[in-house]
Amino acid sequence: MIPIIGKLHRERDVTVLLHSRSLVNKSVVSILKTHRFARQIAGEELSVVETLPFLQALTALDLGPSQIDIGMLAATYKGDDRGLSVAEFTAEAVAGATGANKIERGEGRDVVLYGFGRIGRLVARLLIEKAGSGNGLRLRAIVVRGGGEQSAEDIVKRASLLRRDSIHGQFQGTITVDEASSTIFANGNAIKVIYANDPSEVDYTAYGIKNAILIDNTGKWRDREGLSQHLRPGIDKVVLTAPGKGDVPNIVHGVNHDTVKPDEQILSCASCTTNAIVPPLKAMDDEFGVERGHVETVHSFTNDQNLLDNYHKAERRGRSAPLNMVITETGAASAVAKALPDLKARITGSSIRVPVPDVSIAILNLQLSRETSREEVLDHLREVSLTSPLRRQIDFTTAPDAVSSDFIGSRHASIVDAGATKVEGDNAILYLWYDNEFGYSCQVIRVVQHVSGVEYPTFPSPAV
Structure with missing residues (x-):
C-alpha cells in the first residue's frame, strides 16, 4: 500500500484517506492503527485486505488532483447490490x-507566515508536509520581529523550535539553516526569514514572492483597517488566525x-x-433544531498567561x-453568529x-x-x-478511557465523546474534545487551500 x-501523491497530487485520515507518509504501524480505529466510529474494524483492492483500482485510472477515501469506498461498496467489480465501482x-x-x-500559491509562535510553527509544519507533491501551497517566508539586527543565533533558535516540539514531537524530516541568507531549508523547501517590526517595512516582491496569502499569527490586528497593512507588494490576501472584528468574515471550514x-x-x-x-x-x-445553548470550555493554558x-x-x-484553574471569558459563543x-x-x-499544555474540551449544553x-x-453524529460534508471537522470516539492527551495531533476541529454524551427529552449535552493547537491549524490550512484555489474535491462525495 505504501508505494x-x-x-499517487507525488505524481498525481492524490491524497489517499481512510475515514478522513490521510495515509500519506504514514508508517506500516500507523496505517494498521488507522484501519483498526475505524471500529471506534463505524462499529467494526477495517482490514487492509478490504481496502487494498480499491487502492490498486485507483492506479488504473486517469486521476487528477483529489482526495480519495478508501475507507468510504470500502464501506459504500459493501452496501451496493448491483454486482459491480471493485474496479468498476471505484x-x-x-x-x-x-x-x-x-x-x-x-x-501553486505562495504563502507567508507573519508571526512564528505556537500556531505559526504548526501551520509551517503542515505547509511543508503538503509540499511533497510539488503543487498547492508553497511556504516562501516567515516574518518575525527584529528589523534585521538579529545575530546568527536567532535563526538557528527559530529553526530549532520548528524542529522540536514538547507537545507535538519531532519534525518529520530534515531542517538546515543558512545564516548568511537568513533561510531555513525544511525538507528541501527554502523558507526566507524576514525581520521586520511593522508590515510597512516589507516589500515581498524583493524576495520573489507574488500573489501570496499572508497568514497573520500574531493577533495584533483584528479589524480590517489593521489587517489591511499587510496588503503590501506581493501579498494578495490576508488570513487571521484569531477571531476577526467588525466586518471581517469569521470562517469555519466545512460550515x-x-x-x-x-x-x-x-x-x-x-x-x-x-x-x-x-x-x-x-x-x-x-437534525434536531436548537432553541438555545451554553458552551463551557475547559481550555489548556496558553502563552497569554503567566508562568508564575x-x-x-x-x-x-x-x-x-x-x-x-483560571476562570476567563471566551468569545466563541458570540462568534457563532458570524459563522452560522x-x-x-x-x-x-x-x-x-x-494546567494542561494542549487539548481542550467544550461542553455544549x-x-x-x-x-x-x-x-x-x-x-x-457518528454518521x-x-x-457528511462535516466529516473532516467532526470526529467520533467510543473509547471508554479517553482523556485529553489521547487527542494530541488530531486533525479534526472536534471529537465527539460518545461515552460522555447525555440526552434527556429535548436536552442534549455534548462533550467535544479538540486539539486547540494542531486541530485548529488544520482548519486554518483548509481555509487557505480554499481561498487559494488548491482545495481538491473529496471522493466518494459526502452525502449532503
Missing part, C-alpha cells in the same frame, strides 16, 4: 476526478467557507473553540497558569483555563426543538463524522 499511496465513485472531469494542476467571496482580501479563521463547537452545533441544528503570578492586563490571567447566521438560537459561553434519545443523537 501506491506515495506514487471508477464510478471517483468519476469526478478522472478524464475530462479532473482538475488540472495549477502553479461557511463557501461564502467567501472571490474578491475578499481579508478574512479570519475565528478561534480554536469556535471551530470546535460550530460544526457539531450545525449538525445538531440540522505577575501583572496581566486581564483579570485572573496574571495568576500562575500551571498551578491554577441562520442559527436563531442564543448561545452563551464561558471558559476555564486548566443544548435545548433542542424536539425530544430525542441518546441513541438517536449518537447515531446521527455525520463518517459520510
Whole structure:
C-alpha cells in the first residue's frame, strides 16, 4: 500500500484517506492503527485486505488532483447490490476526478507566515508536509520581529523550535539553516526569514514572492483597517488566525467557507473553540433544531498567561497558569453568529483555563426543538463524522478511557465523546474534545487551500 499511496501523491497530487485520515507518509504501524480505529466510529474494524483492492483500482485510472477515501469506498461498496467489480465501482465513485472531469494542476500559491509562535510553527509544519507533491501551497517566508539586527543565533533558535516540539514531537524530516541568507531549508523547501517590526517595512516582491496569502499569527490586528497593512507588494490576501472584528468574515471550514467571496482580501479563521463547537452545533441544528445553548470550555493554558503570578492586563490571567484553574471569558459563543447566521438560537459561553499544555474540551449544553434519545443523537453524529460534508471537522470516539492527551495531533476541529454524551427529552449535552493547537491549524490550512484555489474535491462525495 505504501508505494501506491506515495506514487499517487507525488505524481498525481492524490491524497489517499481512510475515514478522513490521510495515509500519506504514514508508517506500516500507523496505517494498521488507522484501519483498526475505524471500529471506534463505524462499529467494526477495517482490514487492509478490504481496502487494498480499491487502492490498486485507483492506479488504473486517469486521476487528477483529489482526495480519495478508501475507507468510504470500502464501506459504500459493501452496501451496493448491483454486482459491480471493485474496479468498476471505484471508477464510478471517483468519476469526478478522472478524464475530462479532473482538475488540472495549477502553479501553486505562495504563502507567508507573519508571526512564528505556537500556531505559526504548526501551520509551517503542515505547509511543508503538503509540499511533497510539488503543487498547492508553497511556504516562501516567515516574518518575525527584529528589523534585521538579529545575530546568527536567532535563526538557528527559530529553526530549532520548528524542529522540536514538547507537545507535538519531532519534525518529520530534515531542517538546515543558512545564516548568511537568513533561510531555513525544511525538507528541501527554502523558507526566507524576514525581520521586520511593522508590515510597512516589507516589500515581498524583493524576495520573489507574488500573489501570496499572508497568514497573520500574531493577533495584533483584528479589524480590517489593521489587517489591511499587510496588503503590501506581493501579498494578495490576508488570513487571521484569531477571531476577526467588525466586518471581517469569521470562517469555519466545512460550515461557511463557501461564502467567501472571490474578491475578499481579508478574512479570519475565528478561534480554536469556535471551530470546535460550530460544526457539531450545525449538525445538531440540522437534525434536531436548537432553541438555545451554553458552551463551557475547559481550555489548556496558553502563552497569554503567566508562568508564575505577575501583572496581566486581564483579570485572573496574571495568576500562575500551571498551578491554577483560571476562570476567563471566551468569545466563541458570540462568534457563532458570524459563522452560522441562520442559527436563531442564543448561545452563551464561558471558559476555564486548566494546567494542561494542549487539548481542550467544550461542553455544549443544548435545548433542542424536539425530544430525542441518546441513541438517536449518537447515531446521527457518528454518521455525520463518517459520510457528511462535516466529516473532516467532526470526529467520533467510543473509547471508554479517553482523556485529553489521547487527542494530541488530531486533525479534526472536534471529537465527539460518545461515552460522555447525555440526552434527556429535548436536552442534549455534548462533550467535544479538540486539539486547540494542531486541530485548529488544520482548519486554518483548509481555509487557505480554499481561498487559494488548491482545495481538491473529496471522493466518494459526502452525502449532503
